[in-house]
Amino acid sequence: MRLYSLVVYVFLYAPIAIIALFSFNAGRHASDFQGFSIQWYGRALNNPFVMDALETSLIVAFITATLASILGTLAAVGLQGLRGPARAIFDALIYIAVMIPGIVIGIATLIALVTVFDVMNPWIENLWGDADNAPTLSMGRGSLIAAHTMFTMALVIIIVRARLGTLEQSLGEASADLYATPLGTFRQVTLPLIAPAVLAGFLLSFTFSFDDFIIAFFVAGSETTLPIYIFSSIRRGVTPEINAIGTMVMLASLVLLIVAQLILRRGDRT
């Protein structure tokens, strides 16, 4: 049994180790190790396409995670006190958002937004008067952030609601008895207690948005995110540079994961 577990761990980590190993390859060919070198890390960090893609991914992930954790937390708190058909419809939508494959979300968003934009752009031009300088709506960072926020917000609602469910109802009542306003109760009682869940939701949303390929592939328009860059590079052939980027991305995810764990542990103790 122990041996079996060991084999599974090797299976899980060998591919990651291979990528890390080949990122230090001195030779240009991906699968032929010719000595140790860190030159590909330098190349990757000096490649303007990689840096642009990284910047886009970081901006999109940060805005997505911020919006998703705020909107998701507000909704989770609001849903606590809501009953009846509105609650049932909202729950169903969250369930659908999480269950529908990312690829379907991607194509649905693409065709809906492109169609709506095609209708709206002439209107905007008319309203603007000056047709040449009128703003045009198109697929890009905005649509990508909106699509990512919709999905990750559903995740945040699920996580925060689980935490709210474990809280004592009497805490809020006690706070109200002591003449706290609803906002005061939220800020001084509820929020500190659900903070670890909100933060976990933020980090989860960030990681999801940063790693997502399939939704971005459809709705990012002419923008290139890091996963899109990596995917199109692999299509042209695996290079040590891609391995170096991959190793750095995995390392960054690992650090983020450890930070999240530490914060959650701390939250459990208080």
Added chain:
Amino acid sequence: MTQRARNWLLIAPSGALLLVMLVLPLSFVFVFSFGERGPSGGYVPAFTLEQYANLPARWTAFKNTLILAPLGTLAALLIAYPLAYQLAVRTDPKWKTLLLVLVIVPFWTSILIRSYAWIYILGGQGIPALLGSIGIENVRLIYTPFAVTIGIIYGYLPLMVFPIYVALDRLDMRLLEASGDLGARPMTTFLRVTLPLSVPGVATGCMLVFILLMGEFLIPALLGGGKVFFVGNALVDLFLQSRNWAYGSAVAFTLIVIMLITVTIYMRLIARLQTGREDVAVM
């Protein structure tokens, strides 16, 4: 402001986002699936069932998905269960959390990067070269259903281990001792006590993996090399290459319907398996 009004205000922004970015787009897919392809791609309004009648043209993609998704789920389950059992039941509590985290960490790193690592391992200079050096020549692994299955198991194993671990970890050890004290052999204890009590975890793991696999694109794209493709790959082709939105919408809508049907049947089966136990863990 009343309590009720406040609650409505709190859910309004997220409700609006769900309407605009989920309900509206999905309605477009539904409406477009009855339309026609424009002369230069895109969509022309119409009401026709032509797109659905044409579905058999993409039969291979549906067939591959409907064979490899359940197969991959089953394979992941068979590999994950013994590991989850070892971790939850047989491991020193001191090490439990660390070993579990080690299983889950890969899941939180990019599936794109992890999948392409297998291009190395299964490609010409990987395992086939090793086999060649011991005299087994001309083994082809990459761009086969085998490669895609390995990629699936690798990608989704952590997602399968976790819920099974949680179910087994909650298990009351005294039940296993009682079973042993009453003369049951270890195998009987496992089959009659441990296994039935872990069914909710198994059900959750299988459902999570199966749902994600139904919409899979990356693993077949990277490891199937255009020879083993899923519905997801057909959708990328229809929307981004041939720009046939009406037909693509019909394919996407059919995929959703197939998913809903299989998941519903599956949940009914699990519920029946669990007669008397209402608390089937779904999420």
